Amino acid sequence: MMDHIEVRSRDDLIRYLDGLVQAISDNQHKVENIRTEDFIEALAAWIADMDGYFANQGAESPREATWQLMAMAITAGLVYE
Numbered sequence: 001m002m003d004h005i006e007v008r009s010r011d012d013l014i015r016y017l018d019g020l021v022q023a024i025s026d027n028q029h030k031v032e033n034i035r036t037e038d039f040i041e042a043l044a045a046w047i048a049d050m051d052g053y054f055a056n057q058g059a060e061s062p063r064e065a066t067w068q069l070m071a072m073a074i075t076a077g078l079v080y081e
Contacts, residue, residue, distance in 0.1 A: 007071040016071050024078075032079045043077030050076075 007013050023029035033039040046053070050073070054061040062069050 005068060005071050005075065007066075007068040009067055013067045013071055017074070020075065030079055032081060033077060039077050042080040043073055046076040046080040047073055 005016065007016050020029060024031055033042045051061040053076075
């Protein structure tokens, strides 16, 4: 799901999150971090380690937060260990 995230505005993020909720409800998106504490911990860990994620994708790590980066971080927080 991370490879297909295209979020350029606040409205895009809202639509993306609505779709993510639906995908989770329909068991189309895996969730490892069900508890709020686990999700927030994973979210923080992914943000701390995101330079490695972007390097593995052959991309530069963003210098500024964007709506797309927010969507990516939230998505990663659901599964990052």
